[in-house]
Amino acid sequence: VTIDTFALLVSLGNDTSFCSGNSITLQQGDSLVTQYLWLDNSTGSSLQINTTGTYWVTVTDSLGCSATDSIAVGITGTSPTALFSHDSVCFNDSTAFTDLSTPASVNSFDSIIGWEWVFGDGDSSFIQGPSHLYPTPGTYNVSLTITSDTGCAAVISDTVLVKANPTAEFDVGTACIDNPYQFYDSSQVSLPDSIIAWSWDFGDGVGTSVEQSPAYIYAGSGNMDVTLAVQSSNECVDTVIYQLTVVDSASNPTTFSLISPLDNSILTGTLENFWWNSSANSNSYSLQIASDSSFAVIDTLIEMINATSYEFDLSSLSLGESYWRVIAYNLCNDSITSTSRRFTVFDPAFIGGNQLWLAADIGVTQDISNNVSLWSDQSVNGNDAQQLTGSMQPVFVDSVIHTKPVLRFDGGDDVLEGGVIAGLDSSSFTLYIVSSGATQAVDDFANIFSINHFTDGFWFSRRAALSEQLIRVYNNYSFPSGALSTDSNSFPNSGYPPTIFTYTKDLDAVSVLYGNGTLTTTSTDPALNSAFVNSSYVIGDVGSVGISTAIQGDIAEIILYDTLLTDSSRVMVEQYLRYKYAPPVNLGPDISLDGFCDTALSAGERFVDYLWSTGETTDTITLDQPGTYWVSVTDIFGYTSSDTMHVYYRGNYLSGDSTICLGDTLQWATGLDTAYYGFLWSDGSTGSGLAITQGDSYSAIITDTLSCIYSTDTLTVTIDTFSLLVSLGNDTSFCSGNSITL
Known part of the structure; x- marks a missing residue:
């Protein structure tokens, strides 16, 4: 048993006397109380006293134990009434307080003689009407205690708001x-x-x-x-x-170059980042886009660009060719215009006859496991491909070819089925497939894409035999007549990289197969170029003539036209696919470095072969000198591209040969701050610049804050002593009319 001693700890204090209107409260044990009951049945923590008498309170703690205490109170006078007003001010202005208190009576012997203000910020005042400056904006609890000449006091509290100021700010240049x-x-x-x-x-x-x-x-x-x-x-x-x-004037903007898009680019999607190198002395740029190379009519003008790039929504342009350029402006609106570049806004529907367009980066419906149930046709024909059976759905895999996704087929029963593309059986057509192959079992014969997967249909397939590791196209499944094949072992069983396949069929005339834009094989065999029996199209199907498995690999895009495209249109689609899945190399803007430590320059890891101006053949090189650098690369489709960039060190560096007149001074001012750079000149001096008056060879070793060093090229200075060699001769006398000469 434990005894709760709560009753011993509770006390109202000793008997007391004070002015009417004051209050009594527990002087001891108040922190233990959970419930109050005063003699007037009130339940607050204090009781206001107005008459002489004995007062008691019963209190209860959290365990339910009770205690009662009483106190005798004598009234010695009546308290005044405390009251004050204040204003709400902004920060850094003083808050004015006005005392509105009144004494208990109007008798001359009953007046207020004392004021104590507590401002809520640790400061106080004892004058009747103070002003107070608060240290911070916010809300403060202010109390006023007044005392009358009878000794009676009263207290009142109120909340004071100090309003936060706005902060005025703007940038100037x-x-x-x-x-x-x-x-x-x-x-x-x-x-x-x-x-x-x-x-x-x-x-x-x-x-x-x-x-x-x-x-x-x-x-x-x-x-x-x-x-x-x-x-x-x-x-x-x-x-x-x-x-x-x-x-009233400013230095002219300097020549600058465009970065991206590259000239003759094929652009897809909606947003494209237009990017250029900076022009010295420029403070703004405008981007111009026109449908003709003369820019006679500006289709798009974006002005006051304060950066060296701009993300533009291509959907505002018409499909087809456009040209772009940038104008750089200095403070005084003097300008210089860049060269222009051509680009083409393209999607497969730009060319007539587009019956099917499936792209893995748009229109794919997948579940939380990335299993694909629907591949939506992006042409206007609604020829969607779908698979409702979960175990037969290919998988969506992101960022496989460059940054683009693919649909991955497992070589088992993954298949997508579409509808009938009317009229395709008896027409010429052009088919594009972007695909890569994984390891395929020997003797597999796997359909990548087929129309009517029975023997009288059209098949675009991968053959994985020991002697035939290739791509083969069938018409009515006749062989060798009615089939078009690449060279043996051109697409090995172990797998092949992403490839842009183009197949064209000129009905009853000729069929041609291209790989990455290069002619692979062609045939005028009537069996191959004749009509076939139309039915629904299938992607990745095993077929129905004893083929053992479906395609094992990735498909990124399929485009089909019900017409034989012209060579220029065929190449346009191939270029679209190339720029989409393997855009040309872009080293980015020129680099201006504050220090001299080695800097990495990368062409990106997505290319197959590299050749730098330094002779290196890796995707990244390390630079230890300023200069001009270029790289030539080969992408996964076999296309080559190149780019050039300039690397600059901060400062002014002289080199080569220079001649000055005798008595003149050549100032080599690097423009670098000695607080951040250390200098050791060839003459032993250590300033940020050099005043050259003598013929000699000059150079400097400059160290940055990271202790990286740059040794400047040598400047050879020659003194022209012409002034020492010129003379009019000694003083002389002769007759008027004669002349003097050197």
Whole structure:
């Protein structure tokens, strides 16, 4: 048994006397109490006393134990009434407090003689009507205790709000006369407040604005003190002043080059990043896109680009050829225009006769395990392929060919089935398949794509025999007549890389098979080029003539036209597929380095062969010198591409031969700060530059903050002593009319 001693710990204190209106409360044990009951049946933690008497309270703790205590209180007077008012101010303004308290009576001997203010921030005051400056915005609990000359006191509390100010802010650069300078407001305010008003003074004695981010044209040059005042929804205001330099001329922008898209690119999708190298002295760019190379009519103009790239929505352009270029502007709107490049916005529907377009990067329906139940046709014909049986569904695999996904068929029973493509049996057609093969069992004969998978249909297949490791096309399943094959062992059983297959059939004339745009084989055999019996199309099917398995490998895209495409159109589709799955190499923008440590330059790991200007053959090289670097690569389809970039070190470096006149000085100023770079010149000096007056060879070893070193090229200086060799001779005398000469 444990005894709860709660009753011994509770006390109202000793008997006392005070003014009417004050309160009694527990002086001991209050932290243990869970319930109060005063003699007037109130249940608060205190009891206001107005008359002399004995008062008691019964309290209970958490265990249910009770205790009772009493206290005798004598009333010695009446308390005054405490009351005050205050204003709500913005931060950095003082809050004014006004005492509104009244004494208990109007008698002259009963007046308030003392005030104690507690401001809630650790500070206090003892004057009747103080002002107080709070250290931070926020809410403060303020109490006022007043005392009358009878000795009676009263207390009142209230909450005071100090409102947060907005923060006025904007960036300044350099402006040029007679050209709009764009100001950008970047002011901030704490939620839930918002900025509702802006007031600009542009500092030239003329211009003002109430817009949030105005543009202004200065008529004269000089330093302008620009002022921005902002007001927030809580009526608080902040002001900031920055000095803006206005010039009357600026250095011309320098020549620059385009990066991406490359010339003659085939662009797909919707968003394309247009990218260019920076132009020195430029502060903005405009991107122009036109349908003709002369840019006589600008289809798209994006101005005031403050970066060296812009993501553009190609869906706003018509399908077909377009041209793009960039114009660089300096502060004073002087400009230079880049060369232009051609690109083609393309999708297979751009060419007439498109009956089927399946692409693994769009229109694929899959479950949480990536099993594909529907491959939606992106042509207008709705020739979707589907598989409702889960065990027969191929798998969606992302980022297999470059960044593009594929549908992976397991070589067992994975198959997708489509509908009938009307009229294809008795027409010429053009078929594209982007596929790669995994290891296929010997003697397998696997369909990649077929129309009517019985013996009287059309099959595009992979043959995996010991003597025939190849791709074969069948028409009415007749062999060798009615079949078109690649060379033996051209597509080995061990697997083959992603390949763009193109098959064209000129009805009753000729069939041609291309691999990655290169002619592979052709046939004028009537059995191959005749009509076949039409039915639904199938992807990855085992067939029905004793073939043992289905395709084991990946399919990324299938495109089918019910017409024989012209050579130019055929190549256009092949280029579309090439740029989509193996875009040309792009080294990116030129590099300007602050330091001299080795820098890696990568062409990307997705290519098959590499050759750098340094002679290296890896995908990445390490640079230890500035200069111009190029790489030539071969992609997975056998296409080659190349790119060039420039690597610069920060600073000004002289080299070669230079001649100065006797007595002149050649200043080699690197422009580098000695706080970040160390220097050792060939003459032993250690400054950031060199004043050259003597003929000699000069160079420097410069060290950056990471202790990486750059040894500059040598500058050879020759002194022209011409001034030492020129003479008019000694002083002389002769007759008027004669001449002097050297």
